[in-house]
Amino acid sequence: MNETIFNAEHLIFAVKIIAISYMAVILAMLIDLIFGIRKAKIRKEARTSEGLKRTTEKATKYFAPMVCLTIVDSLLNLVNLTALPYLTLGWAVFLIVCESWSVLESTWDKKDIREKAKEVKIVLDGKDDLSQAITNLIDQKLSTMGEDANQNTKDKP
Structure with a gap:
C-alpha cells in the first residue's frame, strides 16, 4: 500500500531530459545564427537588426509549442504513463534537424x-x-x- 503515483526520481530524470532538449535547441539556433552571419559577411550583405529579429521570432515559433508539449509530457509523467518526455524530445529533434538543414544551406x-x-x-x-x-x-x-x-x-x- 506504499505505492504512490508521484515518483520523484522519475520526475527528476524527465526534467533533465527536458532541460537538455531545450539547451540543444538553443545551441542549434545559436549555431545557425553564427553561420548565417558568416554567410552574410562572405556575401558582403548588410547585417542589420532585422536578422536578429527574425531569430527571436523563430525562437517564439519554436518554443511556444515546445512549452505546451512539455506541459503535456509533465502531466503524463506525473501519472507515470510515460518514462520519457517523448513529445518534447520529438519536437526538439525535429527543430534540431531543421536548424541543421539551415546550417547546411549556409555552408554549402x-x-x-x-x-x-x-x-x-x-x-x-x-x-x-x-x-x-x-x-x-x-x-x-x-x-x-x-x-x-x-x-x-x-x-x-
Whole structure:
C-alpha cells in the first residue's frame, strides 16, 4: 500500500531530459545564427537588426509549442504513463534537424547539397549490395569529372 503515483526520481530524470532538449535547441539556433552571419559577411550583405529579429521570432515559433508539449509530457509523467518526455524530445529533434538543414544551406551551395543528396541516394538504393552502390557512386563521380573536363576544354579558346 506504499505505492504512490508521484515518483520523484522519475520526475527528476524527465526534467533533465527536458532541460537538455531545450539547451540543444538553443545551441542549434545559436549555431545557425553564427553561420548565417558568416554567410552574410562572405556575401558582403548588410547585417542589420532585422536578422536578429527574425531569430527571436523563430525562437517564439519554436518554443511556444515546445512549452505546451512539455506541459503535456509533465502531466503524463506525473501519472507515470510515460518514462520519457517523448513529445518534447520529438519536437526538439525535429527543430534540431531543421536548424541543421539551415546550417547546411549556409555552408554549402545548393548545387553541392543536391550532389551529395544524389550520392546518399545511390548508396541507399544499393544498400543491399554495398559493393554495387559504391561502384555506381564511383562511376557517377568519374562521369561527372569527365563532363567537367570537357566543359573546361570547350571554354578555352
